Amino acid sequence: MKRWVYYIGFFATAIMIVIAFFGQGSVKTTSENGSSNPIREVSIPASYKAFDSLGTLEQDADLIIVGTPLLDFEQREHVATYYDDGTLQDFYTLTEIRISKIMKKPTDFPVTDRIKAVEPVGLITESDKLQTKVKADHYSELKADKKYVMFLKKNTFGQYSLINMNNGKFNLDGTDVSDLTQDGESGIKMKLKQQIESKFGL
Amino acid sequence: MNRAIKPSLLVCLVLSLFAAGAWPAGATTYWGGEASAIKDAYYDGSVASYGWGSIFDSGRSNWGGISSKVSIGKTTSTANYPDKYYVGQTSNANLWGFAPAYKKDANGNIVLADVNYDTWLYCTVSAYENTIKLNQPGGLTTSQTISSVTTHEIGHTLSLGHSPSSETSVMVSAGATNFSPTNYDKTELKSKWGN
Incomplete structure (x- = not known):
């Protein structure tokens, strides 16, 4: 076999090793006082009620909006709850959103252009005094100043919460690369996005 | 072909797959995990408070009898870092449960572990x-949903990741359609821990 095949295989391997090294396995830490170092990230496996069609997703949502988050992730309200023995029970971020369009709402929804939505991602401080960004099932948070269509549902505490994980919010202006690349399985996210854009004229 | 090149190409291919994260783990198992899958679980008081003890018992036993290297017993002691099971409350609508893994860092602190890269000290399961x-899949009762969720989350503590939704599996992330390990799940479990 020609020598060039060997060289191609060698360089392809080297490139992949570099990609893997700088990929998901890397852990970066930051100090509790919020220094500029990157934050450790951990994705926690989660199970949830999911939808792979617009019809069922739309039916389950209480509120469907187009909106823009106002603050960067680190500036938002991060909440974590713990069991009596100190074990992590729940985590989320309350993200304030400026509403630009409402496609579905409950009859008692107030006249407002602002809402706070629960996202399944948060910042917690662990026993080593370092902050960790925890996310449910590889969820990628809404980014400040970027436009999304969002499917929300009231939780048992009366707050509006994102549903369907990464397939419950869709970046509309193509500026959130992490949102566009979260289509992990069978192109469900892309399919939903196309259905949403078609139905709601977005 | 040069005799030295053929093995080199094979090594390159193997390393490529390794770097891409596609080998040697199965498609839906974590590279990380606890040192052994023969372990105990401790039930927090919340489990009894909600009356879900027998469902968690079933969740544990569902993963028994598949591999001789996998067995989850029950303990009333928190010594020696058993897995811990809880019933709790969440603000994330439609979220049924999660199963974080924990490790001990170089300074002895217990912190969240990366399920794909770390050796875990123990896991917790929250349902x-x-x-x-409030949010059961269509056609399922509350009891069936709880059963599916607990079996699913306990599967994570055995280093099983999410299965593709196209598979018949209790480990699909989205939705609850199976209540016990399927043939697919059993195959994945054995690929991780052995027969």
Whole structure:
């Protein structure tokens, strides 16, 4: 076999090793006082009620909006709850959103252009005094100043919460690369996005 | 072909697959995990408070009898870092449960582990009572949903990741359609821990 095949295989391997090294396995830490170092990230496996069609997703949502988050992730309200023995029970971020369009709402929804939505991602401080960004099932948070269509549902505490994980919010202006690349399985996210854009004229 | 090149190409291919994260783990198992899958679980008081003890018992036993290297017993002691099971509340609508893994860092602190890269010290399983009771999949009772969720989350503590939704599996992330390990799940379990 020609020598060039060997060289191609060698360089392809080297490139992949570099990609893997700088990929998901890397852990970066930051100090509790919020220094500029990157934050450790951990994705926690989660199970949830999911939808792979617009019809069922739309039916389950209480509120469907187009909106823009106002603050960067680190500036938002991060909440974590713990069991009596100190074990992590729940985590989320309350993200304030400026509403630009409402496609579905409950009859008692107030006249407002602002809402706070629960996202399944948060910042917690662990026993080593370092902050960790925890996310449910590889969820990628809404980014400040970027436009999304969002499917929300009231939780048992009366707050509006994102549903369907990464397939419950869709970046509309193509500026959130992490949102566009979260289509992990069978192109469900892309399919939903196309259905949403078609139905709601977005 | 040069005799030295053929093995080199094979090594390159193997390393490529390794770097891409596609080998040697199965498609839906974590590279990380606890040192052994023969372990115990401790039930927090919340489990009895909600009356879900027997469902968690079933969740544990569902993963028994598949591999001689996998067995989850029950303990009343928190010594020696058993897995811990809880019933709790969440603000994330439609979230039924989660199963974080923990490790001990170089300074002895217990912190969240990366399920794909770390050796875990133990796991916790949380099943959310408020969302499970309100948001069941179509056609399932509350009891069936709880059973599916607990079996699923306990599967994570055995280093099983999420299965593709196209598979018949209790480990699909989205939705609860199976209540016990399927043939697919059993195959994945054995690929991780052996027969």
